[in-house]
Amino acid sequence: MLRSLTLRGRCLLAAGTAAALCAIVLDERDLLRVAAFVAALPLLAMWLSGRTRVALxxxxxxxxxxxxxxxxxxxxxxxxxxxxxxxxxxxxxxxxxxxxxxxxxxxxxxxxxxxxxxxxxxxxxxxxxxxxxxxxxxxxxxxxxxxxxxxxxxxxxxxxxxPRVVSLTGLPAGSGLGAGEDGDRRLRAGHGEDDTMVREYRHGDDMRRVHWKMTARRDELMVRLEERPRHGGVTVLIDHRAAAHRGTGAQSSIEWAISAAASICLQLHARGQRVRLVTVDGSPLTGGVDGYSGGDGDTAVLDALAALQPSPRRDLMCGTDPGAGQELIAVLGSTTATGVTELTKLRPHGAHSRAVLLNVRRWSGESTDGGFDTGETASRLRASGWTVATADGPDSSIAAVWDHLCRQSSPMQHTAVPR
Structure with missing residues (x-):
């Protein structure tokens, strides 16, 4: 229990004390009695309030x-x-x-x-x-x-x-068809979603699963895959380095980036993609053993992003390919040439690599921003085969940036997103 005087009580106590001092100096006994009463009243009130018990x-x-x-x-x-x-x-x-x-x-x-x-x-x-x-x-x-x-x-x-989630439409061309489908070559025996999938025969496979038509066509034993083919999955990288972002509060660039990452993950889930959400060091934020989550992982993605704190890392250094050989969509803040080189050299040749690049200078309101040049960063990424769409300020629409990224999947189309 904490007892204290209100502002009114403190003023009354101060007035009583001052009156008592004046009464002593002037030798006014009547004034001293009044002053003592005034000073004692708030102290008595505090004692009584402390003794009050409320059964609640x-x-x-x-x-x-x-x-x-x-x-x-x-x-x-x-x-x-x-x-x-x-x-x-x-x-x-x-x-x-x-x-x-x-x-x-x-x-x-x-x-x-x-x-x-x-x-x-x-x-x-x-x-x-x-x-x-x-x-x-x-x-x-x-x-x-x-x-x-x-x-x-x-x-x-x-x-x-x-984070606030924005409704998105569409997917980048070839999304979800990453390399390394469990090391298997999965071939269609016909056409349509329910067609049989096959792979090469392996020692120990049940001979009753041999697909004789495809065996005759390829001149090697091929067996049926009863399960539907799994997409390679998509990795979404969120750049949450404090040094890479500008602005404060809900209008900061890091909050825009986190909202964009959340919206992208949920859009990929809605389209049946397996999504792996990782931080700047490549650590998975959600998912099972392999880090991937499906359509039922929306809650986990949003909860993980809700708890995400800015990282003290100064540069983008993953150490290994953050996309694990599969498709990568990176939401990036200010990135140095070293960070771009580190990120691009880790990606395997032919893997889909895409980036939403934030022009954080527009969030800071400054004409220069520590030597970071968004245009130069975008050019370096594109030169390495990346598809890039730029968010040009806090007023940029996440849906418009995403739509632009999807359109950029076509060759030779690399322009900035209009505000």
Whole structure:
């Protein structure tokens, strides 16, 4: 329990103390008595407020507990208990971070009663992240508002604010047809989605699975694959280096990049692609043993991006191919020539490599940005066979950039995205 004087109480105590000093100097006993009473009143109020016991229990409910940035959620406080409330009522203060809108101040004038009561308020997260709401405190004041005591009623609750997702359309040409399909050569025996898939015969294969028509055509034993072919998968790399981004808060370039990565992952999932989301060091953020997730991995992708923090790395150094030999879509901030060289040399020849390149200079509002040149970076990537689309500022539409990247899959079409 924490007891303290209100602003009114502190002013009254200061006035009483000053009057007492004046009374002593002037030798005014009547004034001294009044001053002593004035100074003692807030101290007495603080002692009484500390002795006030309110038999009250509380439970917090956040509905929904997972929400996109900019969307509303409701916090319900279920209060129960018996007994009388102080004459001045009961003040409730819930610990809400600034990113969620600030702390609400509520007042309870009636006791909850036998069946309890519910007090609710709404919050709207302005920033993604794993936010903690709480603790819930009660503030009991004396009737004159001179002192108050504070008690904790409920602990913390979690609210996950996931990145804002933009609806996208289309896929880049050849997306999902990465190299290295488990080392197998999978050939169609006919046409259509349900056609039989075959591969070369291996020692130990059941002879009943031999596809004689394809064996005769290729002049080697071929066996049926009963399962449908698996796409090689797509890796989405999110550049979350603090040094690679500019701006602050929800309008920073890193938040734009994270929102773009989330939107791309969900679009790939919706199109049946297996997606692997990795950080600047190539570490998977989601997925199973191989790091890939399917259409049921939307929640995992959004939760991982909600918790993602800026990396202290200065440059883009993965060490190994971040795409694991498959298709790669990188969402990049400011990248040096060394970072571009490191990234491109790790990619196998012929693998689909695409990049959404942020012109972070437009987020900083500065004409120069530490020597980083988005145009030069884009040229270096394209010279290495990458497909590049540029986000030219905070007003750039993620959907427009993605659409442009899809169109850039055609040869000899490399231009910047209009704002």
């Amino acid at each position: 229990g509380a439970r917090r409910e956040v509905d929904p507990g997972r929400v996109a940035v900019g969307s509303d959620t409701t916090v319900r406080l279920h209060l129960g208990g018996r007994g009388r409330l102080p004459a001045a009522g009961l003040y409730l203060e819930d610990g809400v971070p600034y990113a969620l809108g600030g702390r609400p101040h509520l007042r309870l004038d009636r006791p909850p009663g036998q069946h309890g009561t519910v007090v609710e308020y709404r919050i709207r997260p302005a920033l993604r992240g794993i936010h903690r709401i709480g603790p819930l405190h009660t503030r009991v004041r004396d009737p004159f508002g001179l002192a108050e005591s504070e008690n904790e009623l409920a602990g913390h609750s979690r609210l996950v604010a996931v």
